Amino acid sequence: MSEDFGLLEPADQPGDEWEQLDVSDTEADRIALRQDREFDEFRKRIKDTEQFKLQESVFDDATLAAVYKLVQDGYVDAFGGPVSTGKEASVFEALGGQAGERPEPGSEAAGGGPEGVTPEREVAVKVYRINSSNFRQMRDYLEGDPRFDGIASDKKAVVLAWTRKEFANLERARKAGVRVPEPIAVQRNVLVMELVGHAEERARRLSEVDVENPETAYEVVREYMRRLYGAGLIHGDLSEYNMIIHEGELVIIDMGQAVTVHHPNAGEFLKRDCENVATFFTRQGIDVDPDDLRAYVTEPEPEPGGEPGADGESSAGADEVPEADERE
Template sequence: MALRMGKRKAPKREDKQIKERNMIAGGVFEDKTVDVLINLLNAKVIDSLDCPVSGGKEAIVFRASKGKGYRAVKVFKYENTSFRKMFDYVDGDPRFYKPSRQKRPLVQLWAKKEYANLKACRGAGVLVPEPFLCRENVLVMEFLGVGGIQSALLSEVVLEDAEKTFETIAQNMEKMFSAGLVHADLSEYNVMLHKGEPYFIDFAQGVSLKHPRAAEWLEKDCANVAKFFSKAGVRITGKDLLARVTNKRV
């Protein structure tokens, strides 16, 4: 699947990561999170925690060395501005019985939820990072990148074959639906182009189809994907994609 970097849309990945490192390196860890990371080092899950590669309100993702390769370590913040919204995605999901509204256990459940979603998607053949383990508010998973540089987001590239990329994404949405899951925040900002293939990332908010708002969020996912690819020249609407993903069952 060919792609080329757009000059204005895609700064050098190295430069971007240096800026992010300077921006978010301070004030990330509290004592219990440090203990979790030390335990991961002692258990040889990772050999070293190298540098942050991305960050947001909920979490910071670090590149970690492991042998001759790398892993991604996602640290979910106990102090963030959106933890109240987390509850809406957990409450009503039958996989999580009576979730706590307290911040610390809710953040830990959020990390556990992303691990469970990634595990289920991998089992269904969906292109997602392989999850290795989850400890409290720390998730260790496959690092998507080449030569230690994180792969680009779909929003950062200009596709040479948008039809082919769209087809792969649509197939993965179908697989996810068949597995009983909805991403619930799918867009060009949560798809990473790794070795030419589109991988779905940032899965903590993903819900079971049995969640009372699953249909609403799936419709939004389809609208987001269709909007992006229609601008890239693919003839698709959100309604058409929704009908395809659900086989007209929603």
């Protein structure tokens, strides 16, 4: 790929790691309890739809109520088939609606259309399973996060908190200038976000491509890690399996487990991220030391007028992204 893409511009206020996130019952829970006629018809229609028959375990009544609320609010117009299916969550493609919080024309989630034109856009709808999610592993990441202080210990509360946490992490990462899927809406255990790529032509993970310019790729990754850290976040599971390349852009995904720098295990998670990234790029022929990477990520940015990089850009070509060829 020959295109050159710049890094996102960070916002002035990327977020506060001490903010409290509301994980109480939502309107979707009340709809599920009320069982109104329109919702009942919606539930039958969804469960009769061919692409959902194999996903029946995902769509309990409360989850269907969350989807119903997202449709009512204009975030989703129509569902497509599943993009990916995992033990903890399934991701579906969908047609985005005309909600008031629809992303700005020209943004990734709006389809990248010209100013003044809002094209129909495909979105990803990520549905976390309440009953089969890894409850214990989720708690390891939630416990100690000041945003979820005092969260209940039952499985439903943890999964709902996890979904809300992923939405909040995506929002903060984008404000910090990190290329992640653009978050659009969240309702209970259902997250609507930008679909990077298409269901028929999905974006490839870094592990699935031959990186032609590994030095440039590494500069982009370490700059994004630094920006995340500067915004008070650590990915917590960063590797070549949680980074994708699409149309010349490197995108970091799976932000649900990202923790704040004040998490009691933040140092351990950052060390593991640095080791994973160093191991991958060492295999690509670059001499990457995980300790050097950690020092770069945690080093405060120079004051304006200081060394190169004070404007938030990497001093070693992070305004370019790696070219990649798909492996056969």
